[in-house]
Amino acid sequence: MEEQKTPKISVWDLPDVPKGKLPPHLEIQRTRVLCTSDAPTHTENIRYSGAYASMGVDNSLQLEHFHDNFRLEVIRLNEDDMEFDMIGIDAALANALRRILIAELPTMAIEKVLIANNTSVIQDEVLAHRLGLIPLKVDPRMFEYMSENDVPNEKNTIVFKLHSRCERGSSRIKVLSNELQWLPRGSELALSTEKPAVDPTSRPRTYTSFNCSQDSLPEFSNNPIGPKHADIIIAKLGPGQEIELEAHAVKGMGKTHAKWSPVATAWYRMLPEVVLLQEVEGEKAEELVKKCPVKVFDIEDIGKVGRKRATVARPRSCTLCRECIRGDDWDKYVTLRRVKDHFIFTIESTGALPPEVLFTEAVKILEGKCERVITELS
Numbered sequence: 159m160e161e162q163k164t165p166k167i168s169v170w171d172l173p174d175v176p177k178g179k180l181p182p183h184l185e186i187q188r189t190r191v192l193c194t195s196d197a198p199t200h201t202e203n204i205r206y207s208g209a210y211a212s213m214g215v216d217n218s219l220q221l222e223h224f225h226d227n228f229r230l231e232v233i234r235l236n237e238d239d240m241e242f243d244m245i246g247i248d249a250a251l252a253n254a255l256r257r258i259l260i261a262e263l264p265t266m267a268i269e270k271v272l273i274a275n276n277t278s279v280i281q282d283e284v285l286a287h288r289l290g291l292i293p294l295k296v297d298p299r300m301f302e303y304m305s306e307n308d309v310p311n312e313k314n315t316i317v318f319k320l321h322s323r324c325e326r327g328s329s330r331i332k333v334l335s336n337e338l339q340w341l342p343r344g345s346e347l348a349l350s351t352e353k354p355a356v357d358p359t360s361r362p363r364t365y366t367s368f369n370c371s372q373d374s375l376p377e378f379s380n381n382p383i384g385p386k387h388a389d390i391i392i393a394k395l396g397p398g399q400e401i402e403l404e405a406h407a408v409k410g411m412g413k414t415h416a417k418w419s420p421v422a423t424a425w426y427r428m429l430p431e432v433v434l435l436q437e438v439e440g441e442k443a444e445e446l447v448k449k450c451p452v453k454v455f456d457i458e459d460i461g462k463v464g465r466k467r468a469t470v471a472r473p474r475s476c477t478l479c480r481e482c483i484r485g486d487d488w489d490k491y492v493t494l495r496r497v498k499d500h501f502i503f504t505i506e507s508t509g510a511l512p513p514e515v516l517f518t519e520a521v522k523i524l525e526g527k528c529e530r531v532i533t534e535l536s
Contacts, residue, residue, distance in 0.1 A: 240513035324395035336388035344368035386509030428496035430476035
């Protein structure tokens with residue numbers, strides 16, 4: 159039996175490469191991340207500049223293109239969290255904003271704990287760590303950073319007092335964060351190295367040097383400082399146990415310690431794109447609706463004959479769990495993608511500042527970083 163040979167085609171007979179526009183399969187490859195049933199993120203990511211130069215398509219990052227196409231749409235905004243869409247932006251910039259929110263925005267957190275008495279079952283170090291993680295409702299922009307050589311004063315330190323005791327014969331009690339009492343005049347504990355004053359009317363030296371009371375400042379006169387949440391459990395005391403301490407909060411950043419991070423979390427995900435490759439009708443449509451755990455698909459009636467077909471009703475709700483493309487060749491009916499330049503961003507504030515203010519401050523820091531890069535390059 160003779161072997162069939164593939165006819166040879168001259169290079170001069172090949173069709174011309176299209177100019178200025180990519181074929182559909184390359185355009186999807188350039189702008190989408192494909193998700194298959196075998197792998198969570200199967201992506202052929204062509205990002206480098208000049209990848210499609212022969213076709214007359216410039217895929218390099220251009221400042222003018224970013225300026226003309228970038229959009230920000232706020233989806234949800236309340237006191238504690240914010241969800242918005244960043245459209246027309248690269249993943250590197252979105253991740254830079256996320257890292258700034260977590261690590262480079264300052265807040266106030268308890269750093270030093272002076273324990274006068276602790277007979278509870280919680281060790282002093284664990285107790286101090288718990289106090290440091292309590293979010294404080296105070297604007298950090300009103301305070302200055304405190305270095306090792308600075309003296310604690312009303313501009314760089316906030317002082318709280320905690321004194322709780324469980325009387326003998328009573329049941330166990332909870333020590334909550336609302337028992338942290340703000341001391342606007344500073345520390346009330348005398349320095350351990352301080353000698354008794356000769357003049358009994360003179361005030362002993364304490365661990366802070368406040369020149370004025372913080373509640374006399376206009377920004378705090380009608381807005382007292384305290385924990386964001388009043389029901390955080392600090393400790394549980396049994397009969398006869400007692401905690402007496404003083405906690406000093408200072409300004410810091412999340413890259414130093416997580417207790418200074420102003421967000422409970424800041425995260426993003428690419429916009430899901432669910433596409434039906436062909437019409438799914440009848441029992442197949444009902445099966446597809448049941449397969450999705452987050453109800454992305456819905457059923458619509460077609461005409462007057464009682465025909466039903468599946469539609470993509472809520473693509474934004476898709477978590478890319480890939481249940482809809484598992485088994486029975488479902489990947490021939492449904493394909494899952496993610497848009498590479500459309501990010502759904504979520505900010506959850508710990509309470510010091512509203513989420514929209516955190517976003518604004520993060521953008522300012524990112525802008526400053528970009529300006530420094532431009533200055534160095536020029």
